[in-house]
C-alpha cells in the first residue's frame with residue numbers, strides 16, 4: 001500500500017482513512033503488507049493510527065538503522081494513546097527508558113543502542129516493566145536473541161531511496 005503526499009485538511013483526512021484501511025492488513029496478518037510513508041509527519045500519522053491496534057501487555061521491537069524513524073514512530077504512537085505530544089517524546093539514547101502514561105496503557109520507550117551485553121540488559125530490569133497495562137517499545141532490541149524470542153511484535157522501518165530524496169520509509173510488521 002502506497003501513500004502519496006498531499007497537502008490541506010482534506011488530504012489529511014483522506015490519509016487518515018487510508019491508514020485505517022491499510023492498518024487492517026497491517027494488523028491482521030502475521031507478516032504485514034508494507035506501508036510507505038513519505039515524511040516524518042506521515043510516519044507520525046501512521047503511529048497515531050497504529051496506536052488503536054496496540055493492546056497491552058505488549059513487547060514491540062522497533063527495528064531499523066540509525067535515523068530510520070523508530071523514535072518518530074513512537075511520537076505518533078504516544079500521541080495516539082494521548083500519553084504525550086510529539087515534542088515530549090525524545091530519544092532515550094542516553095536515558096535508556098522513557099515512560100509515558102495514559103488511561104489505556106503505560107508506554108515505555110526504550111533504546112538499547114548503547115547496551116552491549118546481556119549482563120547490562122539484565123541490570124536495566126526490563127522484566128520489571130512488564131505489567132498488564134504496559135507496552136514496551138524497544139529500539140535496537142533485535143541485538144538480543146532473548147528479546148527477539150520473547151517479543152510479541154516487530155516493526156521494521158527501512159529507508160527507501162528514490163530520486164525525490166531520502167524521506168521515504170517502508171514500514172513492516174511481524175507478529176509471532
Ligand SMILES: Nc1ncnc2c1ncn2[C@@H]1O[C@H](COP(=O)(O)OP(=O)(O)OP(=O)(O)O)[C@@H](O)[C@H]1O
Nearest residue numbers: 037038039040043066067068069070071072167169
Ligand atoms: N518518512 C519518514 N519517517 C520517519 N522519519 C523521517 C521520514 N522522513 C524523514 N524523516 C526524518 O528522519 C529522522 C528519523 O529520526 P529518528 O530519531 O526517528 O530515527 P531512529 O530510527 O529513532 O534513529 P536512532 O536509531 O538513531 O534512534 C528524523 O529526523 C525525521 O524527521
Ligand SMILES: [Mg+2]
Nearest residue numbers: 070071091139
Ligand atoms: Mg531513536
